[in-house]
Amino acid sequence: xxxxxxxxxxxxxxxxxxxxxxxxxxxxxxxxxxxxxxxxxxxxxxxxxxxxxxxxxxxxxxxxxxxxxxxxxxxxxxxxxxxxxxxxxxxxxxxxxxxxxxxxxxxxxxxxxxxxxxxxxxxxxxxxxxxxxxxxxxxxxxxxxxxxxxxxxxxxxxxxxxxxxxxxxxxxxxxxxxxxxxxxxxxxxxxxxxxxxxxxxxxxxxxxxxxxxxxxxxxxxxxxxxxxxxxxxxxxxxxxxxxxxxxxxxxxxxxxxxxxxxxxxxxxxxxxxxxxxxxxxxxxxxxxxxxxxxxxxxxxxxxxxxxxxxxxxxxxxxxxxxxxxxxxxxxxxxxxxxxxxxxxxxxxxxxxxxxxxxxxxxxxxxxxxxxxxxxxxxxxxxxxxxxxxxxxxxxxxxxxxxxxxxxxxxxxxxx
Amino acid sequence: xxxxxxxxxxxxxxxxxxxxxxxxxxxxxxxxxxxxxxxxxxxxxxxxxxxxxxxxxxxxxxxxxxxxxxxxxxxxxxxxxxxxxxxxxxxxxxxxxxxxxxxxxxxxxxxxxxxxxxxxxxxxxxxxxxxxxxxxxxxxxxxxxxxxxxxxxxxxxxxxxxxxxxxxxxxxxxxxxxxxxxxxxxxxxxxxxxxxxxxxxxxxxxxxxxxxxxxxxxxxxxxxxxxxxxxxxxxxxxxxxxxxxxxxxxxxxxxxxxxxxxxxxxxxxxxxxxxxxxxxxxxxxxxxxxxxxxxxxxxxxx
Numbered sequence: 001x002x003x004x005x006x007x008x009x010x011x012x013x014x015x016x017x018x019x020x021x022x023x024x025x026x027x028x029x030x031x032x033x034x035x036x037x038x039x040x041x042x043x044x045x046x047x048x049x050x051x052x053x054x055x056x057x058x059x060x061x062x063x064x065x066x067x068x069x070x071x072x073x074x075x076x077x078x079x080x081x082x083x084x085x086x087x088x089x090x091x092x093x094x095x096x097x098x099x100x101x102x103x104x105x106x107x108x109x110x111x112x113x114x115x116x117x118x119x120x121x122x123x124x125x126x127x128x129x130x131x132x133x134x135x136x137x138x139x140x141x142x143x144x145x146x147x148x149x150x151x152x153x154x155x156x157x158x159x160x161x162x163x164x165x166x167x168x169x170x171x172x173x174x175x176x177x178x179x180x181x182x183x184x185x186x187x188x189x190x191x192x193x194x195x196x197x198x199x200x201x202x203x204x205x206x207x208x209x210x211x212x213x214x215x216x217x218x219x220x221x222x223x224x225x226x227x228x229x230x231x232x233x234x235x236x237x238x239x240x241x242x243x244x245x246x247x248x249x250x251x252x253x254x255x256x257x258x259x260x261x262x263x264x265x266x267x268x269x270x271x272x273x274x275x276x277x278x279x280x281x282x283x284x285x286x287x288x289x290x291x292x293x294x295x296x297x298x299x300x301x302x303x304x305x306x307x308x309x310x311x312x313x314x315x316x317x318x319x320x321x322x323x324x325x326x327x328x329x330x331x332x333x334x335x336x337x338x339x340x341x342x343x344x345x346x347x348x349x350x351x352x353x354x355x356x357x358x359x360x361x362x363x364x365x366x367x368x369x370x371x372x373x374x375x376x377x378x379x380x381x382x383x384x385x386x387x388x389x390x391x392x393x394x395x396x397x398x399x400x401x402x403x404x405x406x407x408x409x410x411x412x413x414x415x
Numbered sequence: 416x417x418x419x420x421x422x423x424x425x426x427x428x429x430x431x432x433x434x435x436x437x438x439x440x441x442x443x444x445x446x447x448x449x450x451x452x453x454x455x456x457x458x459x460x461x462x463x464x465x466x467x468x469x470x471x472x473x474x475x476x477x478x479x480x481x482x483x484x485x486x487x488x489x490x491x492x493x494x495x496x497x498x499x500x501x502x503x504x505x506x507x508x509x510x511x512x513x514x515x516x517x518x519x520x521x522x523x524x525x526x527x528x529x530x531x532x533x534x535x536x537x538x539x540x541x542x543x544x545x546x547x548x549x550x551x552x553x554x555x556x557x558x559x560x561x562x563x564x565x566x567x568x569x570x571x572x573x574x575x576x577x578x579x580x581x582x583x584x585x586x587x588x589x590x591x592x593x594x595x596x597x598x599x600x601x602x603x604x605x606x607x608x609x610x611x612x613x614x615x616x617x618x619x620x621x622x623x624x625x626x627x628x629x630x631x632x633x634x635x636x637x638x639x640x641x642x643x644x645x646x647x648x649x650x651x652x653x654x655x656x657x658x659x660x661x662x663x664x665x666x667x668x669x670x671x672x673x674x675x676x677x678x679x680x681x682x683x684x685x686x687x688x689x690x691x692x693x694x695x696x697x698x699x700x701x702x703x704x705x706x707x708x709x710x711x712x713x714x715x716x717x
Contacts, residue, residue, distance in 0.1 A: 006512055014501065210496025214557070217463040217490040218513040396465070398494070409427060414467070 003219045004227045011202065011231025016238060025242045029250065053123055055097045055113070056086045061105050067134045074126055083112075090115050099127065177361040178334050184283050184357035187240075189326045192290055192353065193319070195236040196298040200311065202228050203302030203395070212395045221392035229295045236291065237284075279360045285373065290353030293380035294318065300387035303394030304402040314404075325351040329358045337362040347372045349379025386411065416441040416596045417462065417565060422471035424457050431457035432468070433620045439565075439598055439613070444591050446611035446628075447600040448705075450713055453617045455600040456493060459569055462598075463490050475565075486515040489563035493570045493600075495554050497542045504538035507557050514561040521560065528556045532582070548579055555583055559590060566590060568599035572606060584610065604706035614705070618713050632702050638676040639701040640685065645669055646693040655688055656680040673701065 015021060056079040059065035068076035079086055086098040097115035105111050113119050113127065137147050203225075206212045215224055301314040325345055333342045337359045345355035346364070352372045356364070393410035394402070402410075417439040424432040431454045439445045449455050460466045462473060464485060473480040475487070498506055504525065511521035529535050532552060542550055551574050559566060571587070572580045588610070591597050601607065607614060608628060615625035624631065639660070648670055651659055657680065661673035674685065682698060689695055703711070 003513055006509070010509055205498075209499055210492070210494040211498055212496075213465065213492040213494060214490065214496070214510065214554075215513065216465050217488070217492075218485060218510070396460075414469070 004223045004230075007219070007224060007227025008231040008234070011228050012234050015198070015232065015235045021235070021239070025239060025246070029243055029246050033250070051095050053095050053097065054093075055099050055123070055127060056081075056089070057099045057101065058083050058086060059101045061101050061103050063105075063138055064101055064131065064134050068130055071126060074123065076130075087114050097123065101131075180279065180361040181334055181337070181358040182330055184279070184360065185326065185329045185354050188283070188287055188290060188353050188357050189322060191236060191240070191287055192294045192322060195232050195291055196294045198232050198235075199229055199295040200298040200302035201308065202232065203299050203391075204305065204308055204311075207303065207395055207398075208306060216395070221395060222388045225296070225299050225388055225391050229292065229299060232295065233288065233291050236287070240287070279357075282360050282369070283357050286353040286357050286376070289373070289376045289380055293349060293353075293376065293383050294322070296380065296384040296387035300390040300394065300407075303391040304397075304407060306399060310401070321350040322354065325354040329354055333358055343368060347375060349376045352376055389413075416443070416476060417598070418474040418477075419458070419462070420472045420474070422458065422461060422468045422473070424454075424461065424466070424468050430620050432461075434471075435617065435620075435622045436471075437615050437622065437625060439596060441596055442591070442594060443612045444587075444597045444610050445599070446607045446614040447598060447617065448602065448604075448607065448614055448709060449600075449617035450602060454620045455617055456569060458617070459490075459567055459598075459600060462567060463488060486561065487564045489514075489558045489561065489566045491555060491558040491566075491568045491571060493573070495551055495574065497550065497554060497557070499543040500541055502539055502541055503545075503553055506542070507553070507560060510557045511560045514563075516561050524560055524562075525556070528560065532556065532586075547574060548576055551575055552579060552583070555586070559586075559595075563595065565596050565598065568597065570601055571599055572601070572603065604704070604709055607705050616709065616712055618716050621716075623712055623716060624708075628705065631708065632705070635703045635708055636700065640674050640676070640682060641671065641697070641699045641701050642674060642685070642689070642695065643669065643671050643697040644689065644693045644695050649689075649692060656684040657688075669696070 052073055052075060054075045054077060055068075056077050057065060057068065058079055058081070065078045070076060083098060083100045090096045090098050094116050097113055097119060100112045100114075102110050111131070113124065140147050140150065206215065206224075219227075297318050301311055301318065304314060305311050328341075328345070333339070333345070333355065336342060342355060342359060345351045346359050347368065352375070356369070356372055389411045390407050393413050394407075400406075417437070419435065419437040419439075422432050422435045424430070435454070435458060447455050447458065457466070461468050462480070464480065464482070475484045478484070497503075501509075507525050508518060508521045511525070512518060516524075529537065534549075534552065534556070537545070537549070537553065542553070545553065555571075558568070566587075568587070571583065575583060584606070587597055587599075599610075611628050613625070613627045614631065616623050626634075640657075645668055647668070648664060656677050657674040658677060659672055659674055663671045665671060676682070676685065682700070686695065686698065
């Protein structure tokens with residue numbers, strides 16, 4: 001056991017001392033913050049990204065002209081020229097569109113909009129909405145309905161989602177749940193990959209440098225594998241703790257500087273409705289257990305090859321369930337966190353680390369959580385056992401191209 | 416010290432060791448000889464408990480080989496290697512601690528070794544900054560730092576230049592004098608006669624010969640002598656107490672003959688026969704070298 005501690009110590013210290021590790025601690029949060037800022041900035045001002053569009057309206061019906069409301073990016077001009085003349089103008093100017101409204105405009109496909117480029121979907125939607133509004137109010141006027149009165153009695157209803165708990169009703173915010181869930185799923189997915197690959201690279205390094213034979217004349221292969229996995233895992237935990245501390249500190253600072261901005265404070269306030277303690281505890285559990293499950297497999301892959309370029313064929317089946325769950329999680333599952341697909345994925349050990357942390361902020365029944373945890377523990381015990389049997393043979397096989405058949409054979413080797 | 420009994424090791428498709436038994440006595444320098452692929456490394460890995468035999472046992476100082484013996488053995492594998500990016504001093508201490516030494520003790524001993532082999536300036540260097548020969552030297556130190564009772568060296572001299580090979584050879588002999596038993600494998604015969612007390616010859620997974628170097632060579636004595644004489648060339652008519660195998664005329668009336676004693680005669684009889692006839696410069700028994708025995712035995716099996 002003492003020897004495993006020594007190995008853990010070496011694996012941990014050599015990695016933590018690297019410059020790249022220290023840089024990563026500071027660079028990654030900056031990158032994420034920067035990316036977030038860029039996305040909000042772009043989303044806010046997306047209208048400014050395109051040039052101002054002009055729509056020349058040729059109104060043959062006489063019902064629409066002059067009633068169009070200009071929008072930030074879209075200007076309407078009434079034209080007395082013929083449709084063909086305006087079309088000729090539009091040929092010369094990319095930002096000009098010609099809109100023809102015939103007398104019998106109610107017929108399907110009667111109204112035409114033409115421009116040099118294909119008319120953009122946003123323009124078409126905006127023009128359609130404008131025209132419908134105009135047509136409706138025209139119709140109301142025709143039937144002597146007071147549109148001003150109608151506007152004043154229009155209601156504006158929105159639901160406030162509440163969660164019933166024993167301590168009273170809590171205001172919940174689906175947006176915050178989705179944000180936290182997806183963030184956790186992405187983090188787990190990345191972490192399993194990054195640190196699993198580090199274990200694999202470590203194993204390959206020992207094998208190619210041939211130090212492996214010296215080491216396993218001192219310790220059992222299993223001790224070496226265990227020491228490496230735990231050592232790298234601790235590096236991962238260190239990195240995550242540093243990130244969490246950094247982000248808590250930076251939100252505190254941001255919180256002060258944005259105190260005047262109600263939008264961000266509101267978002268931060270709704271974040272507090274999530275049970276952070278429970279989510280964090282589960283995140284750490286699924287990070288550790290998922291990491292143990294996958295890193296053992298990564299170690300087995302590392303032992304079977306002579307260089308990193310040969311790992312591809314073995315990596316595929318390992319990474320596939322993870323990739324599959326990840327893609328499903330960020331595209332579909334967050335919309336239906338209690339669907340049976342989501343429930344099953346969060347219970348099966350190979351997919352549960354990603355699927356379960358995604359579901360956590362939405363609340364998960366206890367029995368599902370405990371079942372998933374128990375299965376994950378069984379899962380990593382199983383993969384560690386399988387991986388160790390392949391590993392002990394693989395690390396001594398030089399210059400032999402291993403296949404899956406070969407790996408199976410190694411598994412059944414006696415000591 | 417080490418008793419290897421009826422070891423069998425089978426790999427998928429081929430047999431690496433079949434029923435090999437060996438005795439290595441305490442304080443010996445034992446040579447494990449054999450052509451490439453004979454099974455030497457397989458046997459060494461079994462002694463190091465890197466792999467386990469399919470059947471058979473290994474006894475270390477009378478006890479069945481187990482984990483507690485690992486710290487008593489030092490192993491220099493044929494394929495050398497260290498962590499490329501780790502500082503040498505730190506790496507040596509790490510390896511010694513894996514063999515059960517405390518950090519303080521490992522540091523103390525390492526300083527002594529570094530002084531002795533002129534490696535004082537290497538402490539903070541990384542392995543990748545050293546030449547191949549320097550790496551080998553460092554690895555040798557790592558092998559013996561925990562002062563093992565049994566030192567196992569797989570092809571220890573490969574990769575050393577003659578000067579460093581000599582230094583390492585002297586160190587091996589000095590460790591042996593201090594009481595360590597040395598087991599080394601090689602296919603270079605020159606080093607065997609110089610270093611080894613006993614040897615075992617392994618070929619195609621089987622042990623075909625073992626014993627002390629002296630004993631083996633003596634058993635290959637076949638009453639052959641080399642004689643050099645000065646004078647007219649002698650002619651033999653069959654009454655002489657030997658049989659001429661080879662005759663070579665040199666310059667200045669010097670002749671060399673290789674003879675085999677006839678039944679019941681000794682070298683003295685040969686001299687008595689020759690002295691009245693010519694002047695004998697030299698009479699020397701021809702004992703086959705280990706190299707000749709090795710080649711003969713290996714070819715015999717083939």
